[in-house]
Amino acid sequence: MxxxxxxxxxxxxxxxxxxxxxxxxxxxxxxxxxxxxxxxxxxxxxxxxxxxxxxxxxxxxxxxxxxxxxxxxxxxxxxxxxxxxxxxxxxxxxxxxxxxxxxxxxxxxxxxxxxxxxxxxxxxxxxxxxxxxxxxxxxRGEEPGGGGEVVAGVAGRPDDAAVLEFAFQEAMLRRGRLRAVHAWTHPALRGPGDMQPLVYDIDAVGEEEARLLAETLAGWRRKYPDVDLIEDVVRAHPGEALLSASRGAGLLVIGARSGLRAVFGLGGTAHAVIGHATVPVAVVRP
CATH class of the missing domain: 3.40.50.620 (HUPs)
Known part of the structure; x- marks a missing residue:
């Protein structure tokens, strides 16, 4: 077995x-x-x-x-x-x-x-x-069930692969929907030395973040064609966006950060989410 x-x-x-x-x-x-x-x-x-x-x-x-x-x-x-x-x-x-x-x-x-x-x-x-x-x-929660929507946090980084693999498999097992949430607050830095612009077009940045999410998910759509997938791009702090999206869901799937930016070995967003979520939270390490 x-x-x-x-x-x-x-x-x-x-x-x-x-x-x-x-x-x-x-x-x-x-x-x-x-x-x-x-x-x-x-x-x-x-x-x-x-x-x-x-x-x-x-x-x-x-x-x-x-x-x-x-x-x-x-x-x-x-x-x-x-x-x-x-x-x-x-x-x-x-x-x-x-x-x-x-x-x-x-x-x-x-x-x-x-x-x-x-x-x-x-x-x-x-x-x-x-x-x-x-x-x-x-x-978390009083009596969390096994059904409901699966929500996954997608940062647009290479280590998203482990999170998405787990989330797609869970959605397939549950025969449910997968909501991939990508949150942003400022234009993404594309490489070392980049600086945040002081002025930017919110709509244009939102379209770019939506393209980033679509590109990240393209291969997974082909691998799991039977999973009902929703792409959700939100201008908000990642923790707030995930907590909001997961209300009423069956499972929230997030990644764990490592290195100097990690908090308690997790990452600030992961630590905040698992401390306040009202549904079970799956933490998947890269």
């Missing part, structure tokens, strides 16, 4: 929603689902600060009970999906990053049991979005 879809759970409401979403996604992909709970199994009595939580029969039983509940939830949502579970040693972000090496998709809730109520994005979700070896879906 190929590589599994992997979902992390900690018994929180957010992670339970992620488990249900991951099970439906595994069914769409015809893939098995692996449900993981991570724990630092500390069995020693050393004066460490902070002291890790002790691990013993009671903690083991509680973890297994939590996993059993998650597996039951996954089987109900997945309707026939093969579901397995395991307790992994280590901190959640490290253990799930390791698990992502053998997964086709990693799914987590946007905030775990230890997150602050007002926190927009948990540290584990943020780390995985930046460091996982496969695409990561951060499930």
């Amino acid at each position: 190929g590589r599994p879809v992997v979902v992390g759970t900690d018994g929180s409401a957010c992670s339970s929603t992620a488990v249900s979403w991951a099970a439906r996604e595994a069914r769409l992909r015809g893939a098995p689902l692996r449900v993981l709970y991570t724990a630092l199994r500390w069995e020693y009595h050393l004066p460490l600060v902070p002291q890790p939580a002790s691990w013993g029969p009671a903690a083991e039983a509680a973890a297994r009970h939590m996993l059993d509940e998650a597996v039951a939830l996954a089987r109900e949502a997945g309707q026939g999906v093969e579901v397995t579970s395991a307790v992994m040693d280590g901190a959640a972000q490290d253990a799930l990053t390791l698990a992502s090496q053998d997964a086709q998709l990693l799914v987590v809730g946007h905030r775990g049991r230890g997150g602050l109520t007002g926190q927009l994005l948990g540290s584990v979700a943020r780390h995985l979005a930046a460091c996982a070896a496969c695409p990561v879906v951060i499930v």
Whole structure:
């Protein structure tokens, strides 16, 4: 059946929603689902600060009970999906990053049991979005479904390829529509040393950005002729445009930046989007 879809759970409401979403996604992909709970199994009595939580029969039983509940939830949502579970040693972000090496998709809730109520994005979700070896879906919203429009952010750069491949495949699996959103605020810089013009024709720039998006998507239209594709060019900040376009969608697909312009290993737009989106967000690294 190929590589599994992997979902992390900690018994929180957010992670339970992620488990249900991951099970439906595994069914769409015809893939098995692996449900993981991570724990630092500390069995020693050393004066460490902070002291890790002790691990013993009671903690083991509680973890297994939590996993059993998650597996039951996954089987109900997945309707026939093969579901397995395991307790992994280590901190959640490290253990799930390791698990992502053998997964086709990693799914987590946007905030775990230890997150602050007002926190927009948990540290584990943020780390995985930046460091996982496969695409990561951060499930937001109360009860996100598996249907609806797929929205993809298109920057007009070479690393759009991974985002578009993922987005077209998701739209095809869901038999839904794909909305490719390209946002701009100023004329694009075409090469090193270019400077933003002080005065420019908004309509002319908008037409140029529309041509850029059409050229970026031309090959993908031919590769996925059955996908209903909408090209959406918006004069707005990319984060605002994507959040607006994704309201009511089934999935929002974005890329992760790297290098000096990245924020928390993601990129400013990606970090803002996954912190405020109301739908599941797939982060695809180039």
